[in-house]
Amino acid sequence: MSPAEELRPALDEIRAVDHHAHPLADPGAGHLLADVLSEATDPAMTAAMRDHPSHHRAVRDLARFLGVEANEGAIAELRAREGFEPFTRRLLEACGLAEMLVDDGFRFSGALSIADHAALVPCAVRRVLRIETTAEAAAEGWRVFATVRGRFRAMVEEAVAGGAAGLKTIAAYRCGLELPPADPDDAADAYARWVRTDTPRLTDAPLVSFFLSEALDAVRDRPVPLQVHTGFGDTDLALHRADPSLLRPLLEDERYADVPIVLLHCYPFVGQASYLASVYPNVYLDLSMALTFAAHRGPEIVLEALDLAPASKLLFATDASRLPELFFLGAMWWRDALAGALGRLIEDSTIDRATALRWAELILAGNAQRLYGPSAL
Numbered sequence: 001m002s003p004a005e006e007l008r009p010a011l012d013e014i015r016a017v018d019h020h021a022h023p024l025a026d027p028g029a030g031h032l033l034a035d036v037l038s039e040a041t042d043p044a045m046t047a048a049m050r051d052h053p054s055h056h057r058a059v060r061d062l063a064r065f066l067g068v069e070a071n072e073g074a075i076a077e078l079r080a081r082e083g084f085e086p087f088t089r090r091l092l093e094a095c096g097l098a099e100m101l102v103d104d105g106f107r108f109s110g111a112l113s114i115a116d117h118a119a120l121v122p123c124a125v126r127r128v129l130r131i132e133t134t135a136e137a138a139a140e141g142w143r144v145f146a147t148v149r150g151r152f153r154a155m156v157e158e159a160v161a162g163g164a165a166g167l168k169t170i171a172a173y174r175c176g177l178e179l180p181p182a183d184p185d186d187a188a189d190a191y192a193r194w195v196r197t198d199t200p201r202l203t204d205a206p207l208v209s210f211f212l213s214e215a216l217d218a219v220r221d222r223p224v225p226l227q228v229h230t231g232f233g234d235t236d237l238a239l240h241r242a243d244p245s246l247l248r249p250l251l252e253d254e255r256y257a258d259v260p261i262v263l264l265h266c267y268p269f270v271g272q273a274s275y276l277a278s279v280y281p282n283v284y285l286d287l288s289m290a291l292t293f294a295a296h297r298g299p300e301i302v303l304e305a306l307d308l309a310p311a312s313k314l315l316f317a318t319d320a321s322r323l324p325e326l327f328f329l330g331a332m333w334w335r336d337a338l339a340g341a342l343g344r345l346i347e348d349s350t351i352d353r354a355t356a357l358r359w360a361e362l363i364l365a366g367n368a369q370r371l372y373g374p375s376a377l
């Protein structure tokens with residue numbers, strides 16, 4: 001038995017904290033496995049994903065767990081026969097989670113509310129507040145800028161006082177991560193431009209930057225971690241503007257030195273994220289969705305994350321949404337990847353088994369528990 005195979009069962013015993021996930025969807029929305037194993041939205045591309053290693057691995061592993069033939073039809077048939085709720089509970093139970101932090105700002109058809117989602121999953125659930133969608137809600141009705149600003153701050157304060165575990169920015173999607181310094185006058189001008197467009201989507205860089213700094217300022221007395229979307233996303237995103245190394249001004253800003261900044265996804269900028277997490281004490285990284293989309297390369301990607309960053313900086317997360325199958329695969333494949341990576345370090349005598357287990361506990365749960373703390377409620 002290889003060190004990785006020997007280590008793998010022990011990782012199932014660690015109750016993990018999934019610090020980045022989204023709600024499940026109502027089964028009537030008709031999401032399919034092939035649709036959620038890439039960021040593609042074009043039907044031709046999602047159909048082509050059936051010839052990607054992750055799809056084959058997904059069918060293989062789901063069929064093995066569920067005890068059905070290894071094809072999509074057999075899995076769908078079982079899902080229909082068993083019923084959505086029991087099927088979901090069975091898959092979520094197998095994820096071995098202690099807690100899940102859920103960003104409900106990602107909109108898709110049939111998305112469950114946080115309360116309905118929490119009722120289905122067998123672990124604690126806390127919310128993460130998405131900054132840009134909160135700003136859009138605050139701007140509804142196009143009131144004067146000072147009012148919108150006040151409303152936004154109140155919404156952020158209220159969410160954190162109400163138990164939200166963190167803030168999240170999707171600036172990468174809206175204007176890119178190269179943000180100008182936050183400035184109230186520039187923000188007021190940008191707000192006037194936004195009002196003239198009369199579209200609800202916030203995309204102006206000075207305004208995105210301003211709301212980000214307002215959000216951090218609103219919770220400065222009880223700072224919570226800031227999650228930053230970096231790396232890949234759907235075609236709405238300009239990949240070259242999602243490189244986490246563009247965040248240097250934010251990372252260098254002394255006002256935020258005590259705010260944990262967690263770089264989400266990171267792929268294909270895992271090396272950059274690993275570097276940043278190795279030089280800034282408050283920077284962390286996860287590999288959410290990267291280890292699902294490229295499951296066959298899992299150990300290599302985890303080792304790349306540890307190229308420069310220590311084990312105390314890497315966090316487990318699934319980034320799963322919509323289908324319970326995606327939560328199951330994310331949790332299982334993350335552990336497979338981690339066992340593979342740590343197994344290799346044992347094999348070449350870099351670490352011993354006790355160190356591997358300690359690092360696995362940190363990456364799967366301990367790092368997130370330290371950052372996000374226990375639920376305040």
Ligand SMILES: [Zn+2]
Nearest residue numbers: 020021022319
């Ligand atoms: Zn996500």
